[in-house]
Amino acid sequence: MLKIDIEKCTGCKICEKTCPFGAITVTDKIAKVQENCTLCGACVSSCPAGAITIERRQIPKEELDKFSGIFIWGECEEKGRDLVPKKVVKELLNQGRRLADRLKQNLAVVVLGNGKVDGLQELLNYGADRVIRCRNKLLDNYTTDGFSNVLCTVISKERPSIFLFGATPRGRELAPRIAARLHLGLTADCTGLDIDEEDQLVQTRPAFGGNIMASIISPYTRPQMATVRPNVFPCEKYDKTKNAEIEDFEVVLSQTSIRTNTVDIKQLTGQREISIEEADIIISAGKGCEKKENLKLIKELADELGGVVAGSRAIVELDWIPHTRQVGQSGHTVGPELYIAVGISGAVQHIVGMSSAKTIIAINKDPNAPIFKVADLGIVGDAMEILPVLIKGLKSSP
Ligand SMILES: Cc1cc2nc3c(=O)[nH]c(=O)nc-3n(C[C@H](O)[C@H](O)[C@H](O)COP(=O)(O)OP(=O)(O)OC[C@H]3O[C@@H](n4cnc5c(N)ncnc54)[C@H](O)[C@@H]3O)c2cc1C
Ligand code: SF4
Numbered sequence: 001m002l003k004i005d006i007e008k009c010t011g012c013k014i015c016e017k018t019c020p021f022g023a024i025t026v027t028d029k030i031a032k033v034q035e036n037c038t039l040c041g042a043c044v045s046s047c048p049a050g051a052i053t054i055e056r057r058q059i060p061k062e063e064l065d066k067f068s069g070i071f072i073w074g075e076c077e078e079k080g081r082d083l084v085p086k087k088v089v090k091e092l093l094n095q096g097r098r099l100a101d102r103l104k105q106n107l108a109v110v111v112l113g114n115g116k117v118d119g120l121q122e123l124l125n126y127g128a129d130r131v132i133r134c135r136n137k138l139l140d141n142y143t144t145d146g147f148s149n150v151l152c153t154v155i156s157k158e159r160p161s162i163f164l165f166g167a168t169p170r171g172r173e174l175a176p177r178i179a180a181r182l183h184l185g186l187t188a189d190c191t192g193l194d195i196d197e198e199d200q201l202v203q204t205r206p207a208f209g210g211n212i213m214a215s216i217i218s219p220y221t222r223p224q225m226a227t228v229r230p231n232v233f234p235c236e237k238y239d240k241t242k243n244a245e246i247e248d249f250e251v252v253l254s255q256t257s258i259r260t261n262t263v264d265i266k267q268l269t270g271q272r273e274i275s276i277e278e279a280d281i282i283i284s285a286g287k288g289c290e291k292k293e294n295l296k297l298i299k300e301l302a303d304e305l306g307g308v309v310a311g312s313r314a315i316v317e318l319d320w321i322p323h324t325r326q327v328g329q330s331g332h333t334v335g336p337e338l339y340i341a342v343g344i345s346g347a348v349q350h351i352v353g354m355s356s357a358k359t360i361i362a363i364n365k366d367p368n369a370p371i372f373k374v375a376d377l378g379i380v381g382d383a384m385e386i387l388p389v390l391i392k393g394l395k396s397s398p
């Protein structure tokens with residue numbers, strides 16, 4: 001809650017100019033806060049009279065210490081006729097295991113659905129101590145209302161200290177809804193997780209256009225919530241022999257609490273294209289490809305190598321490829337075996353989305369292009385001359 005000490009307030013209006021939300025106004029030389037105040041704190045340090053303070057509800061440390069366990073949302077996807085946990089769940093388990101061992105707490109994965117999810121036992125092999133299954137026919141199709149209601153109940157009952165989501169479209173939608181409902185902190189799009197000396201989760205993410213890495217903690221609320229970018233952590237199998245019972249969590253859910261209804265599901269294009277997040281080989285184009293027609297060569301190379309086409313934000317803005325194919329900070333994080341960057345300069349916002357690729361090859365006519373700093377192999381030259389040679393070589397190889 002934001003408080004203004006009217007004895008100290010001089011009516012200078014500095015706070016009014018500072019507030020990015022227009023949530024503080026000065027009338028009759030007294031500052032007044034409006035309902036849309038987000039408690040961002042910008043006005044507090046700007047007030048020369050020290051008249052503004054923010055009181056945050058602080059839970060005593062003994063109370064925070066009662067929360068225990070690292071929980072992961074086991075997001076599932078369709079694979080053929082089956083529903084299986086997404087790759088990002090295994091990546092989070094890998095990282096979650098490390099955090100759980102450090103904190104000496106359990107690692108749990110929470111899977112929601114109608115009960116037909118496959119591969120739950122495998123999650124134990126990937127590091128989970130517990131697999132909590134929430135079954136209900138109203139969870140047959142994903143709905144934000146249904147899934148957030150159930151996850152809020154799981155959190156209230158189980159009281160974990162950390163809850164992680166993949167920063168997928170659904171994870172990015174669910175996590176803030178749950179955080180807002182339970183009045184929790186949330187760090188979005190993390191690229192690193194660690195534990196500090198006070199056993200708090202340190203959540204690292206790019207900030208200020210990717211120019212700095214911010215380390216964020218949630219000292220006042222539990223669970224500490226974060227969404228984590230896919231493809232930043234490896235997924236390693238831990239223990240093939242590990243065994244545990246799948247636990248069923250009792251779900252109470254009414255149709256009236258779900259405000260949306262899935263009428264039909266249609267694929268955008270006839271054949272489902274592999275998403276760039278899942279692809280093993282990516283040929284990525286930048287503005288150096290000069291014109292949209294030249295992407296034919298990128299596609300041809302991708303077809304020869306069995307890969308997919310992606311690109312930089314610059315060519316998404318030029319409408320050469322859709323945003324679903326954009327690699328980088330405001331696009332997707334990818335982690336393929338091979339990433340070929342063609343005519344991409346290597347801006348920090350691009351690098352952050354592809355640097356975990358196993359092998360990076362860059363083609364650029366500028367020998368000083370920053371992309372070469374992360375490339376395993378660099379080819380300096382005109383991409384429009386190099387690509388046809390590469391394609392020809394691949395076509396003629398047995
Ligand atoms: C908040 C924010 C978020 C952003 N998010 C993203 C993001 O998610 N993804 C992203 O990619 N960018 C992002 N950007 C933009 C980013 O800063 C760069 O502007 C962008 O990546 C540049 O794209 P590019 O490398 O294709 O183009 P350019 O920077 O124009 O580079 C073109 C390169 O092609 C080379 N070249 C030119 N002609 C040829 C040729 N014939 N043969 C070979 N090489 C050639 C040039 O030497 C140059 O290095 C973001 C920026 C901001 C501020
Ligand atoms: S900046 Fe401080 S002193 Fe100035 S109007 Fe705002 S609350 Fe009052």
Ligand code: SF4
Binds near residue numbers: 018019038039040044
């Ligand atoms: S805390 Fe932030 S939103 Fe609230 S009045 Fe101050 S500057 Fe505005």
